Amino acid sequence: MRSVMVTGGAGFIGANFVHYWIDRYPDDRLIVLDALTYAGNQANLEPVQKQANFRFVHGNILDRALISTLMREEGIDTIVHFAAESHVDRSIHEPDAFIQTNVIGTHNLLMAARELWLDSDKAPAAHRFHHVSTDEVYGSLRADDAAFTEATPYAPNSPYAASKASSDHLVRSYHHTFGLEVTTSNCSNNYGPYQFPEKLIPLMIVNALTGQPLPIYGDGKNIRDWLYVTDHCRGIDLVISKGRLGATYNIGGNNEWQNIDIVKQVCASLDSIFAGNEELSTRFPDAPAAKGRKSESLITFVKDRLGHDWRYAIDATLATSELGYAPRQSFETGIELTLNWMLENENWWRAVMDGSYRDWISKNY
Ligand code: NAD
Ligand code: TYD
Numbered sequence: 001m002r003s004v005m006v007t008g009g010a011g012f013i014g015a016n017f018v019h020y021w022i023d024r025y026p027d028d029r030l031i032v033l034d035a036l037t038y039a040g041n042q043a044n045l046e047p048v049q050k051q052a053n054f055r056f057v058h059g060n061i062l063d064r065a066l067i068s069t070l071m072r073e074e075g076i077d078t079i080v081h082f083a084a085e086s087h088v089d090r091s092i093h094e095p096d097a098f099i100q101t102n103v104i105g106t107h108n109l110l111m112a113a114r115e116l117w118l119d120s121d122k123a124p125a126a127h128r129f130h131h132v133s134t135d136e137v138y139g140s141l142r143a144d145d146a147a148f149t150e151a152t153p154y155a156p157n158s159p160y161a162a163s164k165a166s167s168d169h170l171v172r173s174y175h176h177t178f179g180l181e182v183t184t185s186n187c188s189n190n191y192g193p194y195q196f197p198e199k200l201i202p203l204m205i206v207n208a209l210t211g212q213p214l215p216i217y218g219d220g221k222n223i224r225d226w227l228y229v230t231d232h233c234r235g236i237d238l239v240i241s242k243g244r245l246g247a248t249y250n251i252g253g254n255n256e257w258q259n260i261d262i263v264k265q266v267c268a269s270l271d272s273i274f275a276g277n278e279e280l281s282t283r284f285p286d287a288p289a290a291k292g293r294k295s296e297s298l299i300t301f302v303k304d305r306l307g308h309d310w311r312y313a314i315d316a317t318l319a320t321s322e323l324g325y326a327p328r329q330s331f332e333t334g335i336e337l338t339l340n341w342m343l344e345n346e347n348w349w350r351a352v353m354d355g356s357y358r359d360w361i362s363k364n365y
Contacts, residue, residue, distance in 0.1 A: 002028045005076045007061055007109065008083030010034040012195040013132070013229055015044035017080065020233040022048050029053050031074050033067070034083065035060040035101075041352050044194045061105035067112040076116070080130045080236065081109055084164070087198055088136075091160035092306050102163035103170070106131070110174045118178055130240050131171040131184040135225070135250065136161035138186075140309035147225075147313035150186075150248050157307050168248070175246040183239050184248040188314045191334065192229035193341040197349055200259065201226075201335075204266050205342045206349055208295040211286030214267075218304030220260030223311040227253035228334035231327040238323040252314025253327050260299075267295035269335055273343070280343070 004021065008014040009032030022030060030048075034040045036058055048054045055074070059066045061083050070076070083105060085091065085098045110129070117127040138148040139155030154169075156162040174180040191201040204214050235251035243249055257265075274280050274289035281290035288295050319325035329337070342349060 002078050003031070003075045004028055004078040004080060005031045005033055005071065005074070007033050007079065007081045008040070010036060010040035010042055010044055010056070011082060011086070012039070012044075012192075013190055013232060014082035015041075015194045016192060016229045017082065017233045017236065018045060018048060018054075020230060020237070022051065022054065024237065026053070029055075029074065031055045031057060031070065031076065033057050033059050033061065033070065037085075038355075039086065039196050041194075043348060043351065061108055062100060064108040064112055067108060068115065071112055071116050077126055078128045078130070078240070079109060079113060080132065080240070081106065082132045084167075085160065088158045088160045089198070089305060091158050091163070095159035095163075098159050098163040102160075103166045106167035107170050110170060110180065114174060114178050114180055118180060124179070127181055128240060129171070129174075129180055129182045130236065131168065131182060132236065133168050133184055133186045133248075134161065134164050135186050135188045135252070135312050135314050136309065137165040137168055138312075141311040141313055143223075143311065145311070145313075147252075147315035148186075148250060149315045150250055150318055157309055161309075172246070172248075181245045183243040183245065185236055185239050185251050186248060186314075187232050187235065187251040188225035188227050188253060188312060190227055190229045190232050192338050193345070194348075195229070197353055200262065201266060201338065202342065202349070204263050205270070205339060206353070208267060208270055208289070208298060209284045209287050209342075211288065212298065213300040214263055214296075214298045215300055215302040216260055216263060217302060218308060220263070220301065221258050222308060223256050223258055223313070224262075225252045225312055225314050226255050226257060226262070226331060226334075227251070227327060228329035228337070231329055234328070235319060235323075235325050238319065238325050242323045244322070249319040249323065249325075250314045250316050251319055251325065252316045253331070254314075254316065255327075255331050256311075256313055257331070263299060264296050265331075266335060266339070267299075269339055270295050273339060283346070
């Protein structure tokens with residue numbers, strides 16, 4: 001039985017990871033440490049909230065004393081570190097929180113882990129520090145460049161990417177210098193349940209349902225690699241269970257799309273769901289699909305993002321050959337799962353967008 005601390009477990013990928021892990025390893029104890037920023041919602045953990053092997057701690061990774069106390073109290077032997085400021089647009093407007101949480105916060109966790117696991121008089125305790133990172137640390141590719149491998153030099157372009165690159169380097173250094181048993185995964189763009197509707201796919205779904213413009217930055221030809229979130233969680237599991245200590249692994253979907261094509265695909269899928277279900281037109285009267293029009297009529301080209309990276313692409317050969325990693329969802333099935341989840345969880349996205357989930361949590365827990 002492991003005692004696993006998941007930082008940022010009330011956010012999008014962290015919450016999916018908690019559900020994945022509790023299902024897969026029901027004997028482990030799981031402690032979520034999360035500051036509940038605008039992106040963190042305890043409602044995301046509702047299905048596991050009352051399980052005996054689960055504990056939620058509302059706290060900040062900038063609070064090192066809290067981390068140390070919690071680690072000792074719970075006998076933490078595994079940290080899976082998701083907590084971060086994660087939205088590129090916010091990092092352009094307000095970078096400070098990215099440096100605080102992503103850099104200083106990660107360093108706090110490393111210091112607390114080193115102190116507990118390596119600095120006692122006893123032999124080092126069995127432990128693992130897994131750091132969740134992004135493909136954005138590698139910078140931007142041109143159309144005909146080869147995909148990022150683990151050997152691609154770091155070239156972060158946004159304050160978000162730079163803060164994640166910095167945290168990756170700190171994690172690496174704690175392995176090299178102190179022998180902390182770390183692994184890192186660098187993943188491409190995720191989508192799926194519980195994603196805050198500021199990121200491309202959930203924002204487009206919400207706006208198409210509520211009849212608001214679908215803003216496409218620049219000409220919409222920027223390319224991202226997309227992965228269904230549960231495939232990412234499975235990839236992290238494989239790295240934790242089979243990865244080499246000190247190594248980094250790229251995790252991706254082998255699934256490159258131009259933004260404009262993704263948005264059109266989401267719109268077309270939504271139109272066909274509406275066509276097969278009359279009740280949706282009553283629930284979402286402002287959606288073009290409710291009036292027999294195409295959702296893509298809402299597409300609006302807007303000013304480009306500053307420093308907008310042109311293309312990301314992941315070469316996940318190492319994870320496939322060493323760990324047996326392969327995504328299970330195709331883009332079609334993943335988008336269908338995501339759309340259905342959003343349609344079934346209208347209360348969730350309305351509540352997280354207006355902050356009212358906090359009232360719901362205080363009434364229920
Ligand atoms: P998210 O923004 O949805 O969630 C972040 C979570 O961290 C929230 O619950 C928030 O409350 C918490 N948090 C923020 N600051 C904190 C602090 N100081 N102390 C404690 N908790 C804090 O992010 P996400 O999309 O789930 O991403 C999770 C991780 O995965 C991040 O490290 C991100 O860099 C990485 N990642 C994300 C993607 C993606 O497509 N979303 C892709 C690759 C890697
Ligand atoms: P995003 O989901 O913010 O992820 P990231 O910037 O980390 O890749 O954006 C994905 C792509 O979609 C990116 O090229 C920016 C673009 N985008 C839009 O065109 N419009 C939007 O409203 C958003 C949020 C993103």
